Amino acid sequence: MTKIIRIGTRDSELALWQAHHVEKMLNDLGYKTKIVAVKSQGDIILDKPLYELGITGIFTKTLDIAMINGDIDIAVHSMKDVPTALPQGIVQAAVLERANEKDILVYNNNLDFLDTEATIATGSLRRQAQWLHKYPNHNVVDLRGNVNTRMQKLKDNNWDGAIFAAAGLERINLKPENYINLDWMIPAPAQGAMMVVAMGDDSYCLDALAELNHIETEITTYIERQFLRTLEGGCTAPIGAFAKFNEKDETIHFQGVLFSLDGSQKIEVNKIVEVQEWKQLGYNAAQEIFENGGLELMKSIKEKLKKQ
Structure with a gap:
């Protein structure tokens, strides 16, 4: 079976660049594609801070709906904008090699x-x-x-x-x-990486996108997003995370941080583990943050954001 893969994207210049980048990679592998641009609520509502909108995945929700409705086959996102829990039926199909994370x-x-x-x-x-x-x-x-x-x-x-x-x-x-x-600023989890999602039952698209996946970026962004998911529990918060693979000694270096909204409080964790220990690294690092006062700080952040 062959089909034209409809690539869903936001209609901003950057989002379109990312979609065309994925399109070229698929075309080079022999797949036929079509770009479908959709405007998201995150682009329309510009007069409120993101955390006030109360929508999980504001830049991805419109494309999620389009995919579930069958209007598009895959969607391309800046990975840092994607919620750590994907909608039912939608799966992470590829993570592209990370660009500049700074x-x-x-x-x-x-x-x-x-x-x-x-x-x-x-x-x-x-x-x-x-x-x-x-x-x-x-x-x-x-x-x-x-x-x-x-x-x-x-x-x-x-x-x-x-x-x-x-x-x-x-x-x-x-x-x-x-x-x-800003070398001193810890990036957002998965910053610099692009994620492509598809329907979990779409074997044609899943097989095509598997050829684009960059395993090292997939693993390091998994660690960062696991850290984020464990800490935030659905709440927006000042969280930074960055994991890097060190080829020389085959270890992963992880740095994670949680701040208070005004920046006065900082709880940080730095870990170096063997590569084979990566699956629980983000979770374990988040537990360290909790043990060092992060649980109380997250409660405080949630309360302050409710009042704003």
Whole structure:
């Protein structure tokens, strides 16, 4: 059996780039494809922070519905936007090799503000908390929209800078000269990776996508998302995680962190394990966070977000 694989995607420039990237990989393997662009609620509602919308997977839900309804066969996502629990019937079919996992700061004029007062824009609680932890005298404002919209908002406002995922800007050639790498900022779980999902009973698409899967990225992002899932329990929180495979000694290095919303509290875990111990690494690291005060901090975060 052969069929045209309908690739569902959001209609932003970055999402379309990712969909076309997967399309080319499938075409190179001999599969026929078609791009189907769908606008998500996360792109439409730009006047509220993401955590206020109360929707799990706001950037993925529209595509999930389209797939369940049979309008598309597969969907391509920035993996960090995908909820750790997928809808019934939908499965992770491929994780592509991870690109740059770092966050970067794009600034308007110069970097003098780092030593004084400043206004930094981000729509991410994780970025906000880590920035305020390092620069407690700075002001952080909300920034929403797709990558292009956010870059334009930075130009149009008198903010000192805004925080972006490096991979997104690099993929669509939007990374400007006036940026710095935030090497000290722990990325979102699975940042820089792309996930392709399909229906669990669609053997044709599952077989096709299996050829695109990058096993090392699949394992490291699994660890990071397991850490996230264990910690958050459905609650949005300032959580960072990054796992990296070390070929020399065949170990996995994991760094995870939980912050309070204002960045004043930080609970961190660093672990190095043998590769064969990867399946429980994220869970065990999250338990360490809980044992060091993370349980109380998560309760506090949930209560504060309810009041906002």
